[in-house]
Each structure stands twice: as structure tokens, then as C-alpha cells.
Amino acid sequence: MRLSASVATSGANASVVAIASLVALVSLVPLGFILWVTIQTGWDQVVALVVRPRVGELLINTVFLEVFTIPICIVLSVTMAWLTERSDIPGAQLWSWLAVAPLAVPAFVHSYAWISLVPGMRGLWSGVFVSVLAYYPFLYLPVAAALRRLDPAIEDAAASLGLGPWRVFFRAVLPQLRLAICGGSLLIALHLLAEYGLFVMIRFDTFATAIVDQFQSAYNSPAANMLGGVLVICCLFLMGFEALIRGNERYARVGAGAARPVDRRRLGRKTLPAIALPLVVALMTLGVPFVTLVRWLWLGGMDIWRMDTVGWALIQTLVLAVIGGVLAAFAAAPMAWLSVRAPGRLQRLLEACHYYVGSLPGVVVALALVSITVRLVLPLYQTFATLILAYVLLFLPRAMVGLRASIAQAPVELERAAMALGRTSGQAVRQVTMRLAAPGAAAAVALSALGITNELTATLMLSPNGTETLATKFWSLTSEIDYVSAAPYAFMMVVLSLPLTLLLYVQSKRTAGQ
Structure with a gap:
């Protein structure tokens, strides 16, 4: 029974590594594109454009x-x-x-x-x-x-x-x-x-x-x-x-340290x-x-709260945020599982590929996707598919963080017990580990979705004609110096961002052991 579980686990590792490798390869597209364009442009022109x-x-x-x-x-x-x-x-x-x-x-x-x-x-x-x-x-x-x-x-x-x-x-x-x-x-x-x-x-x-x-x-x-x-x-x-x-x-320290709270310094006259x-x-x-915001909202009155503009932008923002957040979590799940269940050199390399893309500005990721779609797959230029792909790449690290922590808290012995009872490796992961990791997965989706809510540059460069998120609509109105009409969009972005802020604050307290 142990041997069969071990064989199943090895098979699961191979399939998960394949999926994680595919995601890592896609995440390297922006960097690979910059290198390819540099070679195609030619050294002389590169020097002329950079220097x-x-x-x-x-x-x-x-x-x-x-x-x-x-x-x-x-x-x-x-x-x-x-x-x-x-x-x-x-x-x-x-x-x-x-x-x-x-x-x-x-x-x-x-x-x-x-x-x-x-x-x-x-x-x-x-x-x-x-x-x-x-x-x-x-x-x-x-x-x-x-x-x-x-x-x-x-x-x-x-x-x-x-x-x-x-x-x-x-x-x-x-x-x-x-x-x-x-x-x-x-x-x-x-x-x-x-x-x-x-x-x-x-x-x-x-x-x-x-x-x-x-x-x-x-x-x-x-x-x-x-x-x-x-x-x-x-x-x-x-x-x-x-x-x-x-x-x-x-x-890090060895042991629990001093078993008492820190003495808070008295400020006195200060x-x-x-x-x-x-x-x-x-x-x-x-x-x-x-x-x-209160000032501009007051000046605009109820006339600026139009469902055909504010409501439609809110709906589009929520749809894009939910789809992008869920797909980012799905894309990050194989790597998160590998980083906990099968650590090693290959895992560290793949994990670095997942994380590096989060350090790239959205404008670079968008520029790479624009150029690739125009040159190679023109039908995908300015489509929802390309925009969602940009969101997944940009917020992949956020999803990784939440998922990895939750999977680490799910005992591997439960996976092995499920396989010993006749479940396949994939079924064991889905039915046991991912259920236990569901709160972390939900947090990963929320973190990614709320990041998408406030994303501006990639949305401006990649969104299809007629797409208006809260961020892009706010930006178009402020560009026209119409601050009154822009206020509802700013207000809604702040409201949607408050749960993320609360989540970060609570997570910070938990991490510190409080």
C-alpha cells in the first residue's frame, strides 16, 4: 500500500511539474520578448535608442x-x-x-x-x-x-x-x-x-x-x-x-525567546x-x-451616479477582477503545491520564474503582449483573453503567497491516507489538500482580484474597445479635468480596496503571532 501511494505521488509530481513548467514558460514571455526585440533591432539601433x-x-x-x-x-x-x-x-x-x-x-x-x-x-x-x-x-x-x-x-x-x-x-x-x-x-x-x-x-x-x-x-x-x-x-x-x-x-532565533510581552516605553511629556x-x-x-472625494461628490450630486456609466464600469471591473483572480489562483496552485510537497533545485527555479514577473511593471508586460499579438497572433490583439493573461502574469506572485501558506498547513499524511484508500493522486490533492487550503485560496483570489481592480496601465494598453473599468474611466475623466464626474469611480475603487487592506492588516497580526 505504501509503495502504491509512493508511485502515485511520483506520478502526481511529474504532472504538476509539467503544468508548473508551462506556467513558468509563459511568465518568461515578457523578458524573452525584450531580449528578442533587442536582437531583432540590431546593436547599432539599440545603442542609438538607449544612449x-x-x-x-x-x-x-x-x-x-x-x-x-x-x-x-x-x-x-x-x-x-x-x-x-x-x-x-x-x-x-x-x-x-x-x-x-x-x-x-x-x-x-x-x-x-x-x-x-x-x-x-x-x-x-x-x-x-x-x-x-x-x-x-x-x-x-x-x-x-x-x-x-x-x-x-x-x-x-x-x-x-x-x-x-x-x-x-x-x-x-x-x-x-x-x-x-x-x-x-x-x-x-x-x-x-x-x-x-x-x-x-x-x-x-x-x-x-x-x-x-x-x-x-x-x-x-x-x-x-x-x-x-x-x-x-x-x-x-x-x-x-x-x-x-x-x-x-x-x-531567526533558537527557542521561543523571552516569555513576556515587550515593555512599552513611557512617552511622558512627549x-x-x-x-x-x-x-x-x-x-x-x-x-x-x-x-x-466628499467635496466632488457633493458638487456633483446624484446626477453623477449614473447606472449606465458608473454601474457598467463597476460590473466590468468586478467581472474582470473575479475572472483574473480565479485564473491567477489556478495558475499558481501547481507551483504552490510543488514548493511545499516537492522542494528542490527545479522547484526553486520554477518558483523564481513565477515570482519574477511580479516585479515587472505592468507597462512592460502589456507592451510585450501588445507587440506579440500584433506580430504573431493579430486576432488576439486587444481582446479579453490577452487582458486576462496580463492580469494573471502580473498578480501570479500574490496568488502564490496565499496558496503556499495554506497548502503548507495541510498535512501531507492526509493525502497519503486518501491514496491508500483508493483515491488517485489528483483526487487526493483536490478532495483533501485543496479543501483544507480553501481559505488561503480564497484569500489569494481576493488579493489578486483587488489588485486587478486598481490596475491602470495594462488595462489602458490591452483592453478591447468599449471596455471601461473603474480605473480607466476614472483616468479618462481626470485627463479631461472633469474631477466631479471622476469622483464616483475613485470612491468605488476605495470601497473595493478596503477588504484587501483589512486582510493585509489581519494577516500581519497573525504572522507576528498575535
């Missing part, structure tokens, strides 16, 4: 944007995390939730809100300001979770050696946050490379805005493809740099200034968008 003043200007803008935004996000996030997790600030749970809530507001809606309040906002510093407000929660979440997991005995030992509070923090606490800071910083850096709507609204040129502009003027131009290649190189450089900074230090920071941040990240 020119316009590319240099975009590169300088990108470097400045990253160099100024990320350090500010680090300082703000670490400070906020310390206040909410390590101090006796009143209402710590409320401030913690408000620090994560800005993720419910899409970045281009942040920009829309601030442009409505300060019409003259434009350029680098405006881009840095809005980017910090929109993206700092990506750093706050891992840093706050890391602070909750730290062993308080380490800080006690540092204090017993005569170190003051500040030196304890910088010498004992901050080094242990490096992994969380590096991971969150990389996520923000990749978002800055991919962001389009935010920077267009404040008239700050980046590679993403230049690629879309080039695409709109000539949809299959070598210039747009080469800009996409430079953007991919920037992504790979950022990932390599983050790995170098992160290093190979060990951050309580009011400490409350002022999260309060001001909440007002800027949530108050301004809320007031702006």
Missing part, C-alpha cells in the same frame, strides 16, 4: 525619485512602527490601522486628491511627497510585524551593558529590522518604477509614463520596446542591490508630539482623499 538624452533624463528622474522617496519612507515607517508597537502612545491599535489604511487608496487617487487641493503640484518634489504618502504602508507593515516578533531579552541585555535607550535601539533593534526594511524598500522601489497615473497627474516624467506616451503615438515602436528593456534592467538592478544590502545574516505624527500622517493620507 540618448531622453533616456538619460528619465534615468536621472528615476534615480532622484528613488533616492529621495525611499529614505523618507524608511524613517517615517520605522518611527510610526516604533510608536505603535513599542511606546505607550494612546490608541496604538487605532494608529496602527490608520497607518495601513492608505493602501486602500490607489496611488493615482492620492495624486488626484492632492492635485484637487493644490492645483500647482508638479515635478520631482511633488512626486516624492505623494509617493511617500501612497507607498509608506508597504514598509510600515513588515517593520511593525518584525518589531512584534523581536525577543525583548536582546534589548534587556543591551541595556544591562550600560547602553541608553537610543543606543539600544540603533545597536540592538534596528539591525534586526534590516530584513523587513530591505524587503519593504524593494517593494516601494518597484512600485515607483511601475507607477504611471500618479506621475502623469503631477507632470513628472518616468520610464512608465514615457513608454505609455510612446505606445500611444506608435504602438509598436522600437523606442517603446527599448525603454521597456531599460526599465527591466532597472528592476533587476534594484533586486540585486536589495539582495546585496540584505546580506546573509541569520535573523505624548502629545508623538500623537501629532500619526495624526498628521492620517490627515494627509486619508483625510485629504476623503475630503476631496
Whole structure:
């Protein structure tokens, strides 16, 4: 009986590896396309298109944007995390939730809100300001979770050696946050490379805005493809740099650590200034968008809530989000199962192929699919099939994360017992493991679907004529400076994003063991 179960498991592994390999091969299409176009264009023309003043200007803008935004996000996030997790600030749970809530507001809606309040906002510093407000929660979440997991005995030992509070923090606490800071910083850096709507609204040129502009003027131009290649190189450089900074230090501990909660530091006279920071941040990240939306909705009245426009955009958004989210979860399931049940070198290679595509900007994935469909399969150009494929590729890593964690919690012995009772390997996985992993699968679908809800660039470039999602309809109206009519679409995107934000917050608490 054990032998037959083992043979069945080997057969299951082979079939799952084949499916995962196919998904990995498809995920490599954007990178393969960039390399193919580079070869087809010819070295001389590639040099002419890349080594020119316009590319240099975009590169300088990108470097400045990253160099100024990320350090500010680090300082703000670490400070906020310390206040909410390590101090006796009143209402710590409320401030913690408000620090994560800005993720419910899409970045281009942040920009829309601030442009409505300060019409003259434009350029680098405006881009840095809005980017910090929109993206700092990506750093706050891992840093706050890391602070909750730290062993308080380490800080006690540092204090017993005569170190003051500040030196304890910088010498004992901050080094242990490096992994969380590096991971969150990389996520923000990749978002800055991919962001389009935010920077267009404040008239700050980046590679993403230049690629879309080039695409709109000539949809299959070598210039747009080469800009996409430079953007991919920037992504790979950022990932390599983050790995170098992160290093190979060990951050795990042996044993459970100190069996007591961390002593929260008393703020005393600094309580009011400490409350002022999260309060001001909440007002800027949530108050301004809320007031702006309420203002435009009030000015527009009930006339702007038309079912033939707002309702239709909502329906199309939900349909695309559900289909894309479900297919992303299905595509990620074989790799998620392999990563838990059959780890090894091949598994790590295939898993890397699944994850890398999530680091690519949507504009690069869309550009690759546009060019491939135009050159090779023209009937698929600007079809729902191509748009859904782009969504699956972009949000494949999100689906992987939720599925892998849930499958890991399903005991492999139950699969083997099912096979011993006469089930085939496929039946055992479907009827036992995937049922146990259903909550994680649902979370994976929700994460992917809500990401699709706010996706802009790929939808603009790939959607069929007549398709209007909440994001694209919002974008077309703001491009016409019709902020009143755009408000309902922004409001609906925020409403649909709130469950994702709550899910991330709750998951962060669970990961930290709370």
C-alpha cells in the first residue's frame, strides 16, 4: 500500500511539474520578448535608442525619485512602527490601522486628491511627497510585524551593558529590522518604477509614463520596446542591490525567546508630539482623499451616479477582477503545491520564474503582449483573453503567497491516507489538500482580484474597445479635468480596496503571532 501511494505521488509530481513548467514558460514571455526585440533591432539601433538624452533624463528622474522617496519612507515607517508597537502612545491599535489604511487608496487617487487641493503640484518634489504618502504602508507593515516578533531579552541585555535607550535601539533593534526594511524598500522601489497615473497627474516624467506616451503615438515602436528593456534592467538592478544590502545574516532565533510581552516605553511629556505624527500622517493620507472625494461628490450630486456609466464600469471591473483572480489562483496552485510537497533545485527555479514577473511593471508586460499579438497572433490583439493573461502574469506572485501558506498547513499524511484508500493522486490533492487550503485560496483570489481592480496601465494598453473599468474611466475623466464626474469611480475603487487592506492588516497580526 505504501509503495502504491509512493508511485502515485511520483506520478502526481511529474504532472504538476509539467503544468508548473508551462506556467513558468509563459511568465518568461515578457523578458524573452525584450531580449528578442533587442536582437531583432540590431546593436547599432539599440545603442542609438538607449544612449540618448531622453533616456538619460528619465534615468536621472528615476534615480532622484528613488533616492529621495525611499529614505523618507524608511524613517517615517520605522518611527510610526516604533510608536505603535513599542511606546505607550494612546490608541496604538487605532494608529496602527490608520497607518495601513492608505493602501486602500490607489496611488493615482492620492495624486488626484492632492492635485484637487493644490492645483500647482508638479515635478520631482511633488512626486516624492505623494509617493511617500501612497507607498509608506508597504514598509510600515513588515517593520511593525518584525518589531512584534523581536525577543525583548536582546534589548534587556543591551541595556544591562550600560547602553541608553537610543543606543539600544540603533545597536540592538534596528539591525534586526534590516530584513523587513530591505524587503519593504524593494517593494516601494518597484512600485515607483511601475507607477504611471500618479506621475502623469503631477507632470513628472518616468520610464512608465514615457513608454505609455510612446505606445500611444506608435504602438509598436522600437523606442517603446527599448525603454521597456531599460526599465527591466532597472528592476533587476534594484533586486540585486536589495539582495546585496540584505546580506546573509541569520535573523531567526533558537527557542521561543523571552516569555513576556515587550515593555512599552513611557512617552511622558512627549505624548502629545508623538500623537501629532500619526495624526498628521492620517490627515494627509486619508483625510485629504476623503475630503476631496466628499467635496466632488457633493458638487456633483446624484446626477453623477449614473447606472449606465458608473454601474457598467463597476460590473466590468468586478467581472474582470473575479475572472483574473480565479485564473491567477489556478495558475499558481501547481507551483504552490510543488514548493511545499516537492522542494528542490527545479522547484526553486520554477518558483523564481513565477515570482519574477511580479516585479515587472505592468507597462512592460502589456507592451510585450501588445507587440506579440500584433506580430504573431493579430486576432488576439486587444481582446479579453490577452487582458486576462496580463492580469494573471502580473498578480501570479500574490496568488502564490496565499496558496503556499495554506497548502503548507495541510498535512501531507492526509493525502497519503486518501491514496491508500483508493483515491488517485489528483483526487487526493483536490478532495483533501485543496479543501483544507480553501481559505488561503480564497484569500489569494481576493488579493489578486483587488489588485486587478486598481490596475491602470495594462488595462489602458490591452483592453478591447468599449471596455471601461473603474480605473480607466476614472483616468479618462481626470485627463479631461472633469474631477466631479471622476469622483464616483475613485470612491468605488476605495470601497473595493478596503477588504484587501483589512486582510493585509489581519494577516500581519497573525504572522507576528498575535
